[in-house]
């Protein structure tokens with residue numbers, strides 16, 4: 001099995017197949033798009049495979065698996081669990097990079113961003129003497145003979 | 147706070163004097179390139195020692211197989227961050243597969259090993275969780291009748307813990323009752339966030355210990371080193387330069403003071419003079435062989451790298467490997483096979499907020515309790531979850547016991563629970579066994595043709611029992627904290643806590659280095675990295691690694707006049 005060559009864009013047929021396979025994993029709902037609607041098979045898979053080229057062989061392998069999408073993935077999982085997992089990881093990695101998906105999941109920004117702690121934030125979370133019972137129980141370490 | 151004996155903090159000797167003492171080491175005919183002290187590696191322990199010795203006036207040279215990290219290349223603030231963290235910035239050197247990453251064959255190990263090979267060493271990718279060992283950790287044989295006592299005590303190491311805590315700008319809250327009085331992190335604690343608060347309420351319901359996280363991650367701006375801005379991706383390197391890794395905290399200062407860090411320099415063997423004293427190292431750079439001469443040699447190549455290099459440095463005098471008359475070089479490998487549990491809660495917990503780092507920790511089940519059927523214990527850390535891919539893995543990892551299919555119908559609802567997830571990591575103590583060891587690979591090599599390392603490691607029954615017991619308790623903690631669903635997300639995760647392969651002890655027949663890190667066999671060869679741990683403790687090791695490195699560096703500086711060196 002050869003790795004996907006990212007210098008030659010996968011053709012429309014491959015992308016359609018990838019979208020169909022990805023939709024089996026991530027059909028969407030609850031305010032989230034399906035993988036296909038989130039353009040996993042377009043720009044996001046390219047970016048995912050650029051960031052981790054080791055995943056390309058698993059994507060190529062999944063694309064080459066025959067049969068209806070559900071069946072193809074069921075078979076792949078049964079026969080080559082490791083390849084299935086890497087394929088699913090690549091699809092999920094591509095999907096989560098889509099800013100609309102990330103926002104719908106509740107993550108701020110398109111990537112982790114600077115959010116310095118506010119003044120008094122550390123104290124705020126310790127309010128109502130939440131540490132008092134721990135302190136009141138006293139030391140818990142084991143004494144060591146001199 | 148007790149000071150270091152004799153003002154050792156700045157090298158033991160006044161600045162010039164240290165160098166003058168070392169000046170006497172240098173034999174006739176030595177060149178300008180000769181080092182007073184050669185350090186193999188420029189990682190975590192190396193950084194601490196290099197700065198200390200450079201401050202004391204010694205001419206220090208570090209030979210490091212990797213390069214300096216360019217913060218602009220770190221992935222943490224880019225959309226691809228989690229994918230880059232699964233390849234170029236993965237903590238497993240075999241996955242990264244960079245030129246400087248020597249392969250580690252783990253086909254005969256229950257878990258792979260983690261490390262980073264470059265300036266700053268594994269501290270570049272560590273979580274920054276800072277945990278001193280406890281007094282009982284140094285007395286395992288006395289208290290529990292297993293393994294060995296360390297040849298030093300908590301009290302002896304205390305001033306060095308305190309010194310490196312200042313150097314690493316450790317943040318946390320004073321007064322943790324799991325420690326003897328006097329543990330006062332120099333920087334204020336980070337917020338425990340909704341994550342820590344939610345779990346703390348559960349722990350209080352159970353009457354169990356917890357404490358705000360202690361991390362080598364500054365909460366107050368230190369000028370050039372910055373302040374944590376909570377990206378939450380510390381384990382992929384800190385793009386802010388805030389996390390205290392030694393490429394930020396120590397090595398730039400050491401260089402300013404005159405230390406030389408030679409990068410892309412892979413040490414092939416440490417050499418000896420006719421009298422058996424270390425006199426330098428042969429290294430490979432750009433495919434060519436070089437020699438660095440030195441009066442004192444310090445090994446700081448990590449818990450896998452140092453035994454590998456000692457074994458590669460076998461000679462007529464030391465046929466089984468340098469400094470290996472005990473036969474223990476590479477043996478007693480301890481790895482802390484991590485386990486994790488997660489819970490799904492009602493509310494958005496903003497579980498992606500840094501530092502990562504621990505938000506809270508617990509030592510409730512740290513100390514031995516024979517009624518549990520095993521000895522020793524574990525530390526727990528409540529950690530943020532860097533992003534959706536990491537959260538998804540809590541469901542999809544083959545070792546996960548979520549009991550639900552993640553993909554397909556319903557996956558959207560499961561994804562929507564990502565930010566409502568809390569995770570406990572369990573760090574179990576791993577006791578030393580000679581059957582767990584590092585050897586040289588018979589055929590596999592690194593990019594310079596040197597033998598790769600091979601790890602032979604099986605999780606012992608005692609360790610497995612510690613993990614089982616503690617995982618069960620973490621599930622109770624999730625329940626008490628209000629989780630709607632909780633499960634074991636995995637076990638036998640790799641850790642990067644690679645310890646024990648050059649044991650510290652008083653008896654040359656049963657240990658490799660003495661209480662100051664000096665090898666019993668070679669009077670001017672020291673080891674300062676994680677290899678020297680007598681037992682693994684159940685805490686994250688970097689506090690102890692740094693304290694021991696500081697202690698050895700102080701010892702070398704203050705005993706320079708008596709130090710035997712190569713002719």
Ligand SMILES: Cc1cc2nc3c(=O)[nH]c(=O)nc-3n(C[C@H](O)[C@H](O)[C@H](O)COP(=O)(O)OP(=O)(O)OC[C@H]3O[C@@H](n4cnc5c(N)ncnc54)[C@H](O)[C@@H]3O)c2cc1C
Nearest residue numbers: 187189190191267268273274275413451642675676686688
């Ligand atoms: C992902 C991750 C998370 C972690 N999180 C924590 C945490 O939160 N808290 C904690 O306490 N610990 C943590 N650890 C563990 C901690 O980072 C390590 O235990 C510690 O950094 C090891 O320090 P060291 O000096 O022993 O080795 P290192 O820092 O690994 O340094 C060894 C150096 O030697 C170099 N080297 C090796 N061989 C050669 C050679 N032949 N020639 C030249 N150079 C060589 C390497 O390139 C490397 O730079 C973590 C580790 C990892 C990987």
Ligand code: SF4
Nearest residue numbers: 374375377378384500
């Ligand atoms: S959470 Fe803080 S220390 Fe960690 S990567 Fe972000 S800024 Fe750096």
